[in-house]
Amino acid sequence: MTFSFSPLAFMKPELGAEFTGEGTHFAVFSAHAEKIELCLFSEDGKSEIARLALPHREGDIWSGYIEGLRPGTIYGYRAHGAxxxxxxxxxxxxKLLLDPYAKQLHGDLIWDDALYGYTVGDDNGDLSFDERDSAPFMMKGVVQDPAFDWDGDxxxxxxWTDTIIYEAHVRGMTMLNPHVPEHLRGTFLGMCSQPILDHLTRLGITAIELLPVQSFVDDRYLIxxxxxxxxxxxxxxFFAPQPRFMSSAHITEFKTMVRRFHAAGIEVIMDVVYNHTAEGSELGPTLSYRGLDNLSYYRASPENPRHTFDTTGTGNTLNASHxxxxxxxxxxLRYWVGTMHIDGFRFDLASTLGRENPDFDREGTFFNAIxxxxxxxxxxxxxxPWDIGSGGYQVGGFPPPFREWNDKYRDTTRCFWKQDGGQAADMAARVAGSSVQFNHSGRTASSSVNLLSAHDGFTLHDVVSYNEKHNEANGEDNRDGHSNNHSYNMGAEGETDDAAINARRILRVKNMIASLFLSQGVPMLLGGDELGNSQNGNNNAYCQDNEISWINWDQANTALIDFTRAIITLRKAHPALRQEQFLTGEELLEGKKDIAWFRQDGQPMEDGDWQDGERRLFGCYLSNIRDVVQFEVEEDAVFCVFNAGGDDTITLPALPGIEGWTRIFDTREREDAEDDNRFTLSETSIAVFVPEKAN
Incomplete structure (x- = not known):
């Protein structure tokens, strides 16, 4: 078959390969190239069957249209220049180059020295020039037909106030689930299978946050x-779903997953990585962006343009200010929202996206564009809200409408329940929404995404089971991963048959999970924490696509699942626990406040009480009275007691319009022994009370 570009010179606004219904339009950006060639391949992707120079250039966009070229065509580019x-x-x-706008990939990357623009091992290093063809080892793009029946989706x-996020991995969530059909495990279709949807909906999850599903590569040193x-x-x-997660050659599987999640009432959030690419430093391979226009796509070292500027720890930094x-x-981003119906994004190392030559700027180009x-x-x-560059830690520094992962919440909660001294004031600040970090610039109380654990670090079970990380399986002599995990093993490193230790571990996990769902902000639960899932002490399982990282459903703690479901249900039932506005403590109506803090004796906390380094108990009164005044909604109030100390008794406060209190939730099972609003509290526990309204 003979291929040729149409002589008709026209420019579609889209970049990439766009099927028009009668042919395909190709367009790619390069400011410094002298010629760009389109390469077409056989159906198996192994043979290059045509090489055509893109005939049109307008500005820095190179383009061409081939009439009759259909979806399914496999292609790549070659770029000529200095x-x-x-x-x-x-x-x-x-070097065959992947289209940055490719909507689907064909084939896997096969690591070979031919993938490098320079000759690996040459005395001149990356200054040398390699003449081998990389096409046999490269993945390629596939022309797509965007048609899909969304069935009214x-x-x-x-x-945000009603959002409960569940962070999960497509393979980790499904590979060991015995109820997911075996042929769908590890795939988008397995992720949206009925057993997974049933688990999430019963739990009360409203949004699934998927670890990266945009196409990525396996590092050569890992292979x-x-x-x-x-x-x-x-x-x-950045446009193509990861082929590893598909059971067929059809990216409609991803759309099917999103549609099914939506039908179950669950939003889909993607973890996206726009801060760097897999090409690494100048010593990395030439796969796409480097070969098309290295100077435009990447930040160069200010001292020497030969070297990439790295604030990500991966060797390169994408130049998002270009x-x-x-x-x-x-x-x-618009493609994933418009064509794939995605509901949101979590931006990896987002501080890098806000760097403007080279400092972080919350009013920078990227944020303003969004x-x-x-x-x-x-x-x-x-x-x-961080990267590894200078000034990269920016918790609380992002502009609205961004929310932020709050690692301060994670660390404070772990330390408070580990019974470290001097944590009460910080824990109270986290429960109230971390206003010091987020209450500025018109931001809301839902700005903080509260987490106890995430993919990066210990699982919650491992936080209470290991004092030290155990990353030996990563092959780096346990040097990788964080060493400061704020964890405590209760007296035995790892799994144990000691019933007393296991009981203490489960109680601490319950207290942390309850804290998460009783705090202002947006709660995020790591997938598997509600099951008691362990990674055997590995806190950097980035390279463990196996039983270390996969959720072990057969050993799920059903009582812990029920507990998590109960506290999520409680959160949903009480607007006072999930408010949009920051709480101030001022009197608003008939002497009522939106938040107040109390000691064991029922008296308000004073400054000296917060400064007591041995204080491990405090009570928090929360009310939606501000919304009652503004929007005339039904009044709601709760009183939460956080006790990281020993057995105690608390006198609940006498407040306007409240005749007494009823305990509705406790992380420990016990009968109430009450007298004049005095309640017993067990060692290391949380109790929640609701008011008995006066007649």
Missing amino acids: YRPEEGLRFNPN EAIRRP EKGLRNYWGYQPIG PMVLRMVLDS RQDPILSGVKLIAE
Whole structure:
């Protein structure tokens, strides 16, 4: 078959390969190339059957249209231009390049020295030039037909105050679930199978946050060690679903997953990685962006453009302040929202996206572009508010409408329940929504995404089971991963048959889970924590695509699942626990306050009480009285007691309009022994009370 571009010179606004119904339009960006060639491949992707120079250039967009070219066509690019690595120019037409806008990938990356633009092992290093063809080892793009029957699917757009996030991995969630059909385990279709949906809906989850599902590669050094990239934080394509998660060659499987989640009332949030790519430093391979326009796509070292500027720890930093790179990121986000019906994004190392030559700027190009976008500004946006660069830790520093992962919540909660001294005041601040960090610039009390654990670090079970990390399986002599985990094993490292130790561990897990759902902000639960899932002490399981990381459903703690469901149900029933506005403690109506803090004797906490380093108990009164005044909603109030100390008795406060109190929740099972609003509290426990209204 002969292929040729149409002589008709026209420019579609879209970049990438766009099927028009009668042919396919190709467009790619490069500011420094001298020629771009489109390469077409046989149906199996092994043979290059055509190589055509893109005939049109307008500005820095190269394009061409081939009439009759259909979806399913496999393709890639080759870029011609100067090869002057000392100036940051690394064009090498011997290297097949993946289209940055490819909607689907064909084939796997096969690691070979031919993938590098320079000759590996040459005395001149990355200044040398490699003439081998990389096509036999490269994944390729596939032309797509965007048609799909969404069957009336619409975005849920649930308020942040009603959102409960569940962080999960497609393979980790499904590989060991005996109720998921075996042929669907590890796939998008397995992720949305009825057993998974039933578990999440019974639990009360409203949003699933998926670890990276955009296409990524397995690092060469991992493959050589018999491991592979499990988490997925090595992106190569920002538009294509990861092929590993598909049971067929149809990306409609991803759309089917989203549609089924939506039908179950669950929003889908994607963990996205726009801060770097899998090409690594200047010593990495030439797979796409480096070969198309290294100087535009990546930040160069200010001292020497030969080297990449790295604030991510991966070797390179995507140059999101460049207008065309920024456009690619925004186009990608809009694609996932518009075409794939995604409800939101969690941005990995989001501080990098806010860097402007090179410092972090909350009013920077990326954030301003998102905020003015009529599509993107309306979806859920979550920042991981740090990177490894100077000034990269920015918790509380992001502009609205971004929410942020709050590691201060994680660390304080672990330390408080570990019974470290001097934690009461900090724990109270976390329960109230971390206002010091987030109450500014018109931000709301839902700005903090509260978490106890996440994919990166110990599972919650391991927080109470291990004093030390155990990452030996990663092959790095246990040097990788964090050492400061604020964990305590209760007297035995790892699994034990000691019933007393196991009982103490479960109680501490319950107290932390209860704290999470009794706090202002948006709760995020790590998938498997509600089951008591363990990673055997591995707190950096990024390369463990096996039983270490996969959730072990056969050993699920059903009592802990029931407990988690109960506290989520309680949260949903009480608006006072999930308010949009920050709580101030001022009197608003008939002497009523939205928040107040109390000692064991029922008296208000004073400054000196908070400064007591041995204080491990406090009570918190919460009311939605501000919404009652503003919106005339029904009044709701709760009183929560957080006791990280020993057995105690608390006198609940006498407050206007409240005649008495009823205990509705306790992390320990016990009968009430009450006298004049005095309640017994067990050692290390949480109790929740609701008012008995006066007649």
